[in-house]
Amino acid sequence: MKHSIVKESEGSTLVLQGDLSIESAGAVKEALQEAMEQAESLAVDLSGFDSGDLSFLQLLCSAHRASVQNNKKLSISKQSDAFKHLVVAAGFCRAKGCTEVSAENCLWIGGSEDG
C-alpha cells in the first residue's frame, strides 16, 4: 500500500494505491485519520487501487460517517475498475444510505451490479 496527501485550495486529496487488504488495514486507517484531521473536505483518489477486501470498504464507510458527524466532507474522487468490482462483490451498492448518514449522502449510492 502507498499513500500520499495532496493539499489543494478547496481541500485535500488522499491518494491510496496498490493492495488495500486486511494486511494494510491498520496503515490505511492511520492514513485516513491523518488526512481527515487536516482537511475540511477530503477526496479519496482510488484510481491506483489494485486489490483490496471488505476491511477497506468498512474503513471508508466508517470514515465517511465520522466526517459527516463532524460536518466535514469525504468523497471518492476517482476509482479503478478493481475498486468498483469490490463494491459490487461486497453487496455495498445501494439506492439509499444507512440511518447515520443522510439518505442521499452515502458513499455507496449509485453503484450497480453492472459496475
Added chain:
Amino acid sequence: MDNAKEIFREEAYELLEELSSTLLELEQQPDDLDLVGKAFRALHTIKGSGAMFGFDELAGFVHDIETVFDRIRDGGLQVTKKIIDLTLASCDVIKSMVSPDGEGFNAELQKQISEQFALMAEEKADTGDEESSPEEGTENAESEKPLTTHRIRFRPEKDLFLSGTNPLLLLNELRDLGDCSITGQTDEIPPFAEMDPENCYTYWDIIITTDRGMAAIKDVFIFIEDGCNLEIDTIKPETEDGAESKKLGEILVERGDVTPQTLDHALGAQKKIGEVLVETGTVGVGIVASALAEQEHVKRVQGERKQFEVSSSIRVAAGKVDTLVDLVGEMVTVQARLTQTAAREKNPELTMIAEEVERLTAELRDNTMSIRMLPIGTTFSKFKRVVRDLSAELGKDVALITEGAETELDKTVIERLGDPLMHLIRNCIDHGIEPPEAREAAGKPRQGTIYLSASHSGAHVVIQIDDDGAGMNTEAIRGRAIERDLIKPDAVLSDKEIFELVFAPGFSTAQKVTSVSGRGVGMDVVRQNIDALRGTIDISSDKSKGTTVTLKLPLTLAIIDGLLVQVASSYYVLPLSIVEECIELSREDIEEMHGKQVAKVRGELVPYVCLREHFSLDGSRPSLEQIAICELDDQRVGFVVDSVIGGHQTVIKNLGKMYRNIDGLSGATILGDGTVALILDPGKLAQQVEQQVAVA
C-alpha cells in the same frame, strides 16, 4: 424404468446432435468459450442423466471427456483437432452405448478413446482441483430440483478475518448457485475512532433463486459454520395459483366505492411503511432497503418463471401423434358424411350443425398437422458431420453451407428424407467436388462448397443441393447408357434426358468402387424414395461449374386440401394447391381447335388431358365439360372432367399392393358416402400423356 430409459435415450440423441454441431462450430472457432461451455454442458448432462438411469459405464466414459472440456473452459487446455476428432468419435460410441441393443458398439474404440482422454485429463489434473466422479454423477439429479427462492441472513463473527476467511468469496460462490440479490448491511460498523480495522462488522441479507436446493446453499458456508450466524428461510410464492392477493385500495376501486384519482391522492398523502418504520427508529434504512430488494427480486423471478412456463413445451411419443392424425383423418371422413347427409335431408338445423362440425374439423386438422411439423434443420446438422468425415477420407476440402434450416416439414417426410439426402450429398463429395489440386488448376478455390437449402413453395417444400464441382459429364453418362443398352447409340437426347438416365437401376459412371459410391446403388433408390414421398427430383448441371439437384416434396403425407371432380360415375381428387382455375369446355371450343387437345384460355394455349379417354371410361363426353387447369413446373396443363364438385379435405389412404405402383395415381380417399375416390398425380399424368404422344 424402461420408459425412463427411453426418455433418457431420446434426450441423449438430441444432446449428441447438439454436441456434434457444437464441435463442428468449435473446430472453426476454437477460441469461442461459449461453444466450449455448450459442449461441456451437453457432456455433463449426458453423464449426469446417464448415471441416474443406470448407464454407469457411459457415465464413466463421458467423465474424462467432460474433464478435458472443463480444462479447456478454465484455460488449462487448448481446443485441438485431435480433441474435436476424438470427441466426435465419442459421440458415435455414446450413441451405441445408449441404443437399446447396443448396436454398433465397439469396445476397442471406446477403450482407445477413454485412454486418450484420460491422458489429456491427467496431464493437467495436477494443477487443478479434480472432482471425484461418483459425486459428480449425482449432480444432475440435484439440478432437477424446482427453482426456489431463499432468504439468507449471513452474520459472521467479528474475528472472521483472523481465520483467513474472505467472506466476499463465499458471496461469489452463492452467485454461482443462481440469481442472487446481495445487500451488505453496514449499520453495525462502529464510529471511526473506535473501530478495529481487522474486525468484520458487516453482515449480509441475500435473496437467492436456485434449483440447487437448501443443501447446496449450506455447503457454501460449511467451513465457517461455527464462526457465523446463518439464517436460511424459503420464501413461499404469494398464493398457490401465483395470483397476487388484492390490496385494499384495489378492491375499493373495483367496487366503485372510491375513484382511482381519490385513491392516488390518499396514497400520495400517506407515508410509505418503510419511511414510518425508519422515522420511529424501529429499523434502519439498510434493513428496509434489503426488504425492498427481496420484494423486487421475488417479483422479477416470478415474472421470469411465468414467461418460462408460457414458452415451455412437453415431450410426447411420436406414436401418439400418429394415432391422433389417424383419428383426425377418420373424423374428416365422418364429417364429410355428415355434410352430405345434411344436404340431402334439407334440414336447416342439421345443416347448421354440419357446417359447424366442418369448421371445427378443419381447425382440428390444421392444428394436428402443425404438431407433426418439424424444422428440417435437425437433418441438416447431421450432414455437416458427414461432409467433414467424408471429405477428410477422400482427401478433399469441402464446406457445407445450409440455408432454411427452420423450414418445417411433416415428421414422416423428414424421417424418410434422410437417406436420399445422404446419398445425394455423398455423390456431391465423391463425384462432384474435385480434389483441391484439380480445383486450383481449374481456377477455382481449393475448398469446394455444397449448398443445401430448403424453402417453402406453396404446399411443397423445395430442397436444393448445389455444388460447385466438376458438373456431370454428359458424354460419359451417354457412353455408359449405350454400354448398358439403356439407349440406342444414335439416340438424340437433350441434357435433361441424359441426366434422367442416372436414375436407371445400377447406373454408375464411377471408374472404381469406393466406400462412398460407385456401386450403382444410389440414384435409383433416391428416386424411389422421393417418389414414395410423392415428390419430384430434378437435376441440372453445367460442366465444370457444378450440379444442382432439386427435390420438391409435399408438406404432408396425411391430409391435403383437394378438388373433388367427377368423370362418368367415378370420383377423383386433384391436389388443390396446384389447381389454378376451372373453366368450361364446350363442343364448339373443341371444334375450334380442330380436335387438338388444346384450349384457348385468355389468348394462351393450354394443353389438356381428357381423363375420360385416358382412363378409358365408358359413356360419351357430355356437351359441356370442365377443365381443371394445374400449374406443373411452370407449365399449365388442363385436366378435362365431367363436373367439378368442389373443395374436399382429403385424407390420403395408400393404395393396395396391386395398385401401389400405378403412375399417375398417388393414393385414394374415402368420400362421405363411402365411395372411394382416387387421388391423381397431375405431374405424372401429364408426363405419361406426353410420352404417349411422342411415341405416336
